[in-house]
Amino acid sequence: MRFILACFISFFLLGCSSDSKKTDEKTQAVKTENEIKNNETKNTVKTSQTNDKFTKNINIFSGKSVDEYYDFKCASCHGRYGEQSALKASKIINELDENQIKADLMGYKNDINYGGNLKATMHRTASELSDDEINALAKFISTL
Structure with missing residues (x-):
């Protein structure tokens, strides 16, 4: 019991x-x-x-706005607010000014050897962008 x-x-x-x-x-x-x-x-x-x-x-990104394009193409690696180092190999992009972002994107676009470990991914992405799209994206990222 x-x-x-x-x-x-x-x-x-x-x-x-x-x-x-x-x-x-x-x-x-x-x-x-x-x-x-x-x-x-x-x-x-x-x-x-x-x-x-x-x-x-601005809807120059294949019909997307700048922030929609960023969410679709950039946020998965860099974070929604640019706060992450992409695969722990890149700069934290929300710490960069507009001119540095523009210079980096143009470097990736125009030179396949530009950048670090993720240069192939960034070259492929940046080479799809026009100069106007790069300018708009750099301006957007610099405000994150």
Whole structure:
């Protein structure tokens, strides 16, 4: 009888503690998700206000705006706000000024040997861009 009672109490305590832990984990996950959404909203508002001058009216990237092109072609390696080193091998592009970004993109476009470890990828991407697209992209990235 004692054994059955001990087992019942053990199962009861284990059952209660894991639910509490799951609830705490779910609460923390919801809080974290809400914080991320709030930060994304703030960053989106900031970025769209900063870039309104040239993102609304420029659709030279095969029908995409500058920010849509960046999201499609650049963000996967460099981060949505240019905050990442692409595969830990590139410069952090949101730390560069417009002229440096322009010079780098033109270098990748015009010289297959320009750049570091990722030069082939960047050459392929930059060679698809016109000079006007490079100028618009450099201006956009410099505001991230």
